Amino acid sequence: MNGARCAQRKPWRLPFRAEPEEVASLRRLLRAHLTLWGLHESIEVAQLCVSELVANVINHVGPGTPTTLVVCMNRTYLRIEVHDPDTRALPFLKEGGADSETGRGMGLVDAVTDRWGVDLHADRKVIWCELATPLSSPNGHACGPGFSRAEALLGGCAAVRDRREPGPSRLTMRMTEEAAIDVITDLLHWFRAHGCDADELLDRAQTHFEAKTAAFEGQDRHAV
Incomplete structure (x- = not known):
């Protein structure tokens, strides 16, 4: 049985406070998960989208807003969601010259994604975007050796562990824990696929x- 035939891409969510200093940690976490999922070609665009969606919350709802990042597969599309509690501050596309300083973030998201939108709920709004992938199914195999992403993620975990910053934030610790859990799970899938x-x-x-x-x-x- 070929262990590279499929990959488990389970949805994951991360609550955090929308602060500028958390964006770098969110980008590292996203890179780790997409590496594990074998979606290497989506990493840079996905990181850009997360940066802009979180910046939208910081700029239009306020720093420190309780926010949640959700990453999942919608069929063969990679879906990124940012949840916040303000249903009034809706994103918009800025019309105007290239020098406009506001509204450009959603313009970038619109330019690099296949589709995006806003879902309103009683207690929150969800700004989402989706990126097409080369997958044939949500858990299908991407190009390259299927489970080499586990080795790549281990390297990413080591990079996080080796950071020389006093008092790592809760987000950094949670990032490391979730990445470690995911890579262990993926390795167990690989060994089970080979009869272990x-x-x-x-x-x-x-x-x-x-x-x-x-x-x-x-x-x-x-x-x-």
């Missing part, structure tokens, strides 16, 4: 982890 017992692998990994932890703790006691 996922539960046995988890048991062996836990045993190996406990043995290494005990060895490290023993070394620390001897050092003291």
Whole structure:
């Protein structure tokens, strides 16, 4: 059985506060997930869309607004949603010259996506956009070795871990945790596709982890 035949692309959501300093973390998280999903060609445009949609909340609803990022597949389209609680501040496309400073964000989203829109609910609005992908189905295989994205994501997790910033934000920690969970899940799918017992692998990994932890703790006691 070919493990690269399909990839699990489950929807994920991340609540956050709409602050300018959080945008970089959101972009890194998005890159990690799209790498895992094998959608490498969508990363740059998707990151641009997230930046502009979050900036729209900051500029027109207000900094610190409770916001939620949702990324999922709509058939073969990559769908990005930003939820906020203000149903009155609606996005618009600015008409005017290239020097206009406001309204340009949604113009960029309109230019680089296949479609976008706004859904209004009783307690929130959802600004969304969709990007076409080369997939044949939501969980279909993209170009390239199917599960090499797991190795790429591990590198992304290491890059986040190696950041030398005091007191990492909650968003950064959650990003690392969710990325780690996703890559473990993807590896288990890969091994199961090749006839391995996922539960046995988890048991062996836990045993190996406990043995290494005990060895490290023993070394620390001897050092003291």
